[in-house]
Amino acid sequence: MxxxxxxxxxxxxxxxxxxxxxxxxxxxxxxxxxxxxxxxxxxxxxxxxxxxxxxxxxxxxxxxxxxxxxxxxxxxxxxxxxxxxxxxxxxxxxxxxxxxxxxxxxxxxxxxxxxxxxxxxxxxxxxxxxxxxxxxxxxxxxxxxxxxxxxxxxxxxxxxxxxxxxxxxxxxxxxxxxxxxxxxxxxxxxxxxxxxxxxxxxxxxxxxxxxxxxxxxxxxxxxxxPSDLLRRRHRVRAGAAALALLALAGGLAVSAGAGADDARPPVAAPRATLPGGALDPAALARTPSGQWADTSRVDFSAWSPRGSRTEDEALLGRALDSWARPPAGAVVTVTPGTADVPPAEPPRLLFAGRLDGEAVVLFHDSGVRVVRYAEPLSGEGASHLDFARVDDADVTTAAALAVSRSGTAARFLLAPWVAESATRDLLSPDAPAQPLPVDKEGVTAEVPGPPAGGCRSWPVMQLRSSQKIVEKHAFLVTDLGDLAPVHLTHTPKPGSGAPSRQPREATGTDALTGWARTACSLQDLRGSGVRAVNHWQFAEQPLPGTRTRAGWVCTRADTWRGQGRVLVQFVPPAQSPTEPAEVVADRRNTALCSRFGQHVVAGTHWRSPTGAWYVLAAGSRAVRGIEVTGSVLGTAQGQTLALPARRDARFRVNARLRDGGTMPSVR
Structure with a gap:
């Protein structure tokens, strides 16, 4: 064998x-x-x-x-x-x-x-x-x-x-x-x-x-x-103190045992616990003040704790316990793609203070999410827990957090590197920005939110970074209902023979003028976990029978979870500089109009001032020819096409690229 x-x-x-x-x-x-x-x-x-x-x-x-x-x-x-x-x-x-x-x-x-x-x-x-x-x-x-x-x-x-x-x-x-x-x-x-x-x-x-x-x-x-050495030291001291108190309590219980009657006082609800002391208020991570000016990682991890109650361990303990085990009646909101599980390690404390009748606590957890806890100071009413994803934040997307909301307005805690703050209306591109007051703890005055019905205005915050971060760096953010406001950027229209351009801050005249026509499209993005929105005018087209030109814009919204949504909008001449553009395509979960999808083509119907109808199409700078099929047939060299057509003509658009490839239109 x-x-x-x-x-x-x-x-x-x-x-x-x-x-x-x-x-x-x-x-x-x-x-x-x-x-x-x-x-x-x-x-x-x-x-x-x-x-x-x-x-x-x-x-x-x-x-x-x-x-x-x-x-x-x-x-x-x-x-x-x-x-x-x-x-x-x-x-x-x-x-x-x-x-x-x-x-x-x-x-x-x-x-x-x-x-x-x-x-x-x-x-x-x-x-x-x-x-x-x-x-x-x-x-x-x-x-x-x-x-x-x-x-x-x-x-x-x-x-x-x-x-x-x-x-x-x-x-x-x-x-x-x-x-x-x-x-x-x-x-x-x-x-x-x-x-x-x-x-x-x-x-x-x-x-x-x-x-x-x-x-x-x-x-x-x-x-x-290593894990946080100071936190471990605090835990050892806290453990030793707990053992001493336990021994003292045991001694008192033994001495009082003979005279105690059978009635026992009510026992308080036990604190939630997790391995590693993740729910220990004394173990919370705290960034030293001023570290943001001396680090290459400018995000929420560089925020030092602010607020009048950062040493209130009772409040911090209730916030952590509610996070791990939300009490009955608590209102919990979770941004899409965010885990609402308890922390795996002690989170970082960003804020603890009193605002608008509430005690508010903000945490930053493992570089991935922020958590807001709020309880009424009166003791009556439900507590609130809000979870939002913020991984890979930077100097702009980590510039502010919503710390308090009342009605249609919100107050924001600004990053310590924000040197100036103002508000402006995207639907009034020519109006100057108005100063936004900020208290000593970094909390702004109330900022009006976009109206829930209609689109009469679109308030945004215009922030400027400290010169210790970058010189003369101003940027726009807007509130779409999540904890972190959304960063707004702008990509200029392509020039003749110019290389492809990268998104830049939307504070210039052209950017503000462009956003005035497309700002109302942001309404559909509320509460969807959007990180940044870019306005890219990818083509400009002469309109047949007129001496005017129309723009083609791709508005791309990137979420914190990586997925993107694209709106392609046709921007014809208008009597009002804030008349909303026409949305001709809406694509979700796509890389279009990003650095991973730099080519785009789209088409739409258009009626000329004389009443004639046309099919118009336009593509980005890599398009060298456009073909229309269906009930309308035609081709054109270059980046734009215009064909006479019926109002209800059904058609498909395809583009030929400079590298020999083809691409269908966005639908």
Missing amino acids: PLHPSPLRILGRGARLDVKEAEAALVEHYPRLVRLAYLTLPPSLGRHRRVLSAHAAVQRALYGAVRTELGPGSGTVPAPRTAGPAGDGTYSPAYAGVRLRVVRSALAYEVRPRWWPARLPAPAALRPSVPVVRGLRLFPRAGGMEEFNLDRALSDVTGPARAALGLLLLESLSGDGTRSLLTEAGVADPAEAVRAAGQVAGSDHERVRLLLRSAEFDPCTVQTR
């Missing part, structure tokens, strides 16, 4: 493998399995917990007997006992069984009970446990902007979609093989997961494959940093 099994065996679907064989496959391919688990895990865990959870998911794959799972159509495939995945998608039965368990374990972090609300993340108590590392923070090495954008895109899809992307690009499985494995892992709709993975990968699979194999997604090559 041989001491070792034969190097080649035929194993049927569902056959059991010895744990030693599974262990050999796991050890040999441990880095790729951990990378697959890291990719599948929800980004809301944070990079530190994802690293630990990925290793735990792989190591748990050995518990119990391992069954092999072969892809559809594989039949009984003889495979090397320890051979790993090959480029053609074949794999050893032992590796297949371990990989299935890894995927199933990683997906368990997003599993919700049927009774759990769909809008809420999976309850932490039902997630698999995470290993504890004390005193250190672990995270993969940061990649470049492409890796960062891919990670943001992955945070917007489900765990099954992330797993499918890893199986398709890292494991080189076919679509059928991926669907089969996801079915075995318990995914309800594997076909949808594969489709979503394909949308993330786009057409350049090889580029995305290389990004997934980079250090950004490698939880086996990590950097370590």
